Amino acid sequence: SDTNKKLGLAMVGLGKYSTGQLIPAIIQSESFSLKGIVTGSEDKAQEYSTKYDIPEKNIYNYENFDLIKDNPDIDIVYIALPNSMHEEYVIRAALAGKHVITEKPMATSVKQCERMINACKNANVELFVGYRLHFEPHHLEAMKLGQTKAKGKLKKIIGSFGFKIEDNGQWRLKKDLAGGGSLVDVGIYVIQAARYVVGQNPIAVKNVKIENKIFDRPSEVDGDVTWEMEFPDGVIAFCSSSYTKESDKLFIEAEKGWIEISPAYYYYGLKGATEQGTLKMKRINQQKAQMEGIADTIINGIHNRASGIDGLIDIQIIEAIYKSAKTGERVTL
Ligand code: NDP
Numbered sequence: 001s002d003t004n005k006k007l008g009l010a011m012v013g014l015g016k017y018s019t020g021q022l023i024p025a026i027i028q029s030e031s032f033s034l035k036g037i038v039t040g041s042e043d044k045a046q047e048y049s050t051k052y053d054i055p056e057k058n059i060y061n062y063e064n065f066d067l068i069k070d071n072p073d074i075d076i077v078y079i080a081l082p083n084s085m086h087e088e089y090v091i092r093a094a095l096a097g098k099h100v101i102t103e104k105p106m107a108t109s110v111k112q113c114e115r116m117i118n119a120c121k122n123a124n125v126e127l128f129v130g131y132r133l134h135f136e137p138h139h140l141e142a143m144k145l146g147q148t149k150a151k152g153k154l155k156k157i158i159g160s161f162g163f164k165i166e167d168n169g170q171w172r173l174k175k176d177l178a179g180g181g182s183l184v185d186v187g188i189y190v191i192q193a194a195r196y197v198v199g200q201n202p203i204a205v206k207n208v209k210i211e212n213k214i215f216d217r218p219s220e221v222d223g224d225v226t227w228e229m230e231f232p233d234g235v236i237a238f239c240s241s242s243y244t245k246e247s248d249k250l251f252i253e254a255e256k257g258w259i260e261i262s263p264a265y266y267y268y269g270l271k272g273a274t275e276q277g278t279l280k281m282k283r284i285n286q287q288k289a290q291m292e293g294i295a296d297t298i299i300n301g302i303h304n305r306a307s308g309i310d311g312l313i314d315i316q317i318i319e320a321i322y323k324s325a326k327t328g329e330r331v332t333l
Contacts, residue, residue, distance in 0.1 A: 007075040007295060010036030010058070010068060010098075012089055014044045017103065018080035021267060023052070025287030026078075031295030035073045038065050065089070069096035076298070079103060080130075082177040083184065087112040094123040099298055101128040105188050106311030108179025110319055113312035120308060128294050128304060129311035131192055135289035137281040138261045138272045139193065142252055145259055146197035151275075152255025154235045157197060159190035159250045161265045162224070162242025165214060173214070173221060181214075181221030184318055187241030189265040191314050193250050194229055194237035201313055202229035202237070205320045206330035214243050227321050 009032045011018050026032050036058035039045050045059050058073055068074055076099040079089045086102045093100040100120065106129050107113045120127040133139045146154055162182060171177040172185055195201060207228045214223035223244055229237040240247065250264040257275040264270060267286055272279030296302040316333060324331040 006031055006033040007298060008033055008035035008073045010038055010060070010074045010077050012038040012065070012077055012079045012093075013081040013085075014039045014041065014048055015080060018078070019048070021287050022078065022080060023048075025285055025291055027052070028285070028288055029291045029295070031299070032076075032291055036060065036068070036071070038062070038068075038077075066092055066096060068093075068098065074098060076101065076294075078130075082171040083179045084108045084177050087116055090116045090127065091119040094119040094125050094127075097123060097125065099126045099128075101130055101294060102311070103130040104311070104314075105179065105184045105318070106308065106315060108184070108315075110312060110315050113308065113315050117308040117312065126298055126304060127308040128297070129306045129308065130290065131306035131310070132267075132286040132290040133189065133192065133265065134196070134305040135284075135293045136270065136286050137284060138264070138270050138279065139196070141272065141279065141281065142193070142250065142259055142261060143196045143199070145254070146252060147199035149254070151257035151259075153233065154198060154231075155253045155255065156235065157194050157237040157250070157252050158239075159193055159237060159264070160240040160242070160247040161186040161189050161249075162240065162245045162247040164246065165243040168217075173219060175220040178221055180318065180322070181219065181223055181225070182241040182243040183210075183222050183225045183227075183321060185241075185243075186265070187225055187227075187239065188314055188318070190237075190239045190241065190250070191229070191317050193264070194231070194239065195313070197250075197252055198231045198235055198237075200232055202231050202317060202333055204230040204330050204332045205317065205324050206230065208321050208325040210322075210325045225321070225325075227324070229317070 038060040077093040079102040087107045209226045210222045211224040224242045226240040248263040250261045252259045259274045261272045297304045320331040
């Protein structure tokens, strides 16, 4: 049947993003079929196996997950767990011989990223990071503008992403599970955007300010962060992330024009404009587009647009930003 040609995917962690966005996109995808689930919750195992017609033999928990290596239904594993758990589950997936997608941030340290990349390389499996905006039309347009210098040389980039965090008990506010605060959670989108618009990596970070409180409450993780990234040729990105304020914007100024996307990083409702007026772009399901792009890499060998190396570079930049905040000095990369 048709489904047999699709790549079999197992979702690891049935939380908000995987059940609300990823699984519905995978169900619609032409290339993947949801064949397995991995969860610590017996109730969710019941609920989602019924909802998506997943056989008992394809339901795993965190203890018996490694048995997935003997399951020919599963070609690829999608890790949607709290940040500090990504490393362990990517490595276990690689050792099971499965391709693997991990959510962003890739991990909570550069060392972890390196171990993940090595494990996938040694197992000869592909590693992807869930950077959905690499497949989004407004962002593809911004990348093209920046990288081809269509409006002249780039001058500056301004990016911000923030929201008011709720639920004080959640893992995002726990240092050991999240690795950091708004910077690693949403600031990473701004880092990514600046990198793919310029088409190069920053050479330094500077002028970092971090609030180690959220709505006046002391916090284990950073609440609001502002930072600057210096790129080659003098391009500067002025960036911010927040857990206390709504913001969602990417602005790119070149010698002969500009482009703005706002909202820029949310799942839908993106709006774009340039010096010539409204930017009319196709509306797409970002997660579905991401999945089709991933399939293209696995099936057709097309370049992996959001690889482990890409994820690692963002964590290197994040570590430099935290270092700069501590020392007050410009940190070179
Ligand atoms: P949730 O808290 O909603 O889900 C996380 C799931 O992980 C839980 O439901 C649980 O699944 C499992 N889990 C296992 N151990 C723990 C633990 N100790 N504490 C909490 N959960 C645990 O998080 P999100 O879905 O919002 O985020 C998951 C990942 O996806 C993060 O890395 C996040 O950064 C990323 N994300 C990416 C987005 C994007 O746009 N690309 C958007 C939102 C999140 P179970 O009960 O099945 O075991």
